[in-house]
Amino acid sequence: MDIKKAIIYVFSGSGNTLKIARLYKDEFEAKGVETTIYEIDKDYKNAPDALGYDIAGFAYPIHAFNPPEIFIDFAKSLKEAKGISSFIFKTSGEPLWLNDSSSQQLIKILSLKGYDIINERHIVMPYNMIFRHRDEVARQLYIYARALTKAYAEDALYGERENLYLPLMKRVHSTLFKIEWGFAKFNGRLFRVSKKKCIYCGKCERNCPVSNIRIVDKKFKFGNKCTMCTRCSMFCPTNAINIGILNSWKVNGDYQLDKKLKDDSIKFPYISDETKGLYKSVYLNYFKKADKLLKERNIRLEVLPSDEIGEYNLAQSIAHIENKD
Ligand SMILES: Cc1cc2nc3c(=O)[nH]c(=O)nc-3n(C[C@H](O)[C@H](O)[C@H](O)COP(=O)(O)O)c2cc1C
Known part of the structure; x- marks a missing residue:
């Protein structure tokens, strides 16, 4: 077809x-x-x-x-x-x-x-x-x-x-871990925002995909619809959001992958046969399989992209998300 x-x-x-x-x-x-x-x-x-x-x-x-x-x-x-x-x-x-x-x-x-x-x-x-x-x-x-x-x-x-x-x-x-869905809703109610850190930019409220966050008179209300997507805490500019029971697992801050892509001061490849430790044991096989597939398909890794390669930085993604308001 x-x-x-x-x-x-x-x-x-x-x-x-x-x-x-x-x-x-x-x-x-x-x-x-x-x-x-x-x-x-x-x-x-x-x-x-x-x-x-x-x-x-x-x-x-x-x-x-x-x-x-x-x-x-x-x-x-x-x-x-x-x-x-x-x-x-x-x-x-x-x-x-x-x-x-x-x-x-x-x-x-x-x-x-x-x-x-x-x-x-x-x-x-x-x-x-x-x-x-x-x-x-x-x-x-x-x-x-x-x-x-x-x-x-x-x-x-x-x-x-x-x-x-x-x-x-x-x-x-996978069936057993669907318990995470209920847990996400429960845990979402436990989110807290640091008054010392928060600048009340409202980004978390605007960007939540399930509208689970409301700011009324500088007070945060977290509902029971959280889907644990991390968008609010990941992109909080002052890292002010505590994500309840999972707070020790929180990752705050945009990875800025497109910026990193062009930054050849960041070692590549980092994970290789010479690498030691956890990263190697978990990821090396993934990269090796990918190498094999890419070779078969004649696709090369673009380590430093030229300007013609599209720019998909997360700022753009988030701006796009914000524009949906
Ligand atoms: C609540 C939650 C559970 C996750 N569980 C897994 C998992 O079971 N296995 C895994 O490899 N990554 C897991 N991750 C990591 C995400 O799948 C991964 O970072 C993904 O690329 C995020 O995509 P997104 O930016 O489109 O949301 C989890 C992330 C979150 C927030």
Whole structure:
């Protein structure tokens, strides 16, 4: 079938998945496929119907080996799709196999609605929770993500259909960890804001995708809809937000990946056969697999991009999010 129009439905808390969606869009458009990115937020019921497109993408960040609950709610709200060709991609902070089963429920929901899911891809990006990736690793992940997206976008448009179902043994933990959805709502009520640090810029209130934050007379009210996306605490300019029970895992501050991309004073590759310790054990295999794929597909890593390569800095993403108000 001749693919002319694509839609990518994306939920992104701190901008990683949105960045990847924009790279997909670029790749698609370079192949003549007009592409719409639709960001999921509390108004997901107004999302455009996929039937107006030749192909539909579904993109989310992994939260506790699952999509965030809002993404599942969105998928459940979709209309029947009558066999429309579809693909999934997800981002996460590490490449462990436990993340492999994160889409199982989503695949079931979409398939029952008639979406014809061709394949799923997983792209590792810097952590927005648990710990902050050091600059070298963040840069390396992003350089690889950009190259991998070229291959994955092609797979989404022209790839062979893959079997996406995993046996029970390999997906049971995802089912168990759905407890995170309830926990996120509970924990969201425990958020606190430091009066000493807060400058009352209102960014957290404006940008919350589920409108869970209200500032009334300089008092913060946190509701019970938190989806634990971290956007409020990650981009708080004064690091004033305490994220409840998970506060010791908080990551504050934009990674500024596009700035890092161009900064060749940041060592690349940082993780290699010579690296020692945890980073190597968790990430080296991911980079090696990526190297193999990129070689097969004749795609090179763009370590220092030329000016023609698109600028997708997070300031832009967030400005875009802010403009939705
Ligand atoms: C509540 C929460 C749970 C997370 N759980 C996982 C996980 O199970 N596995 C993982 O590798 N990364 C996990 N992460 C990290 C994110 O998946 C990763 O940083 C992702 O790229 C963020 O994408 P976003 O910026 O589009 O929101 C988690 C992040 C959050 C906030």
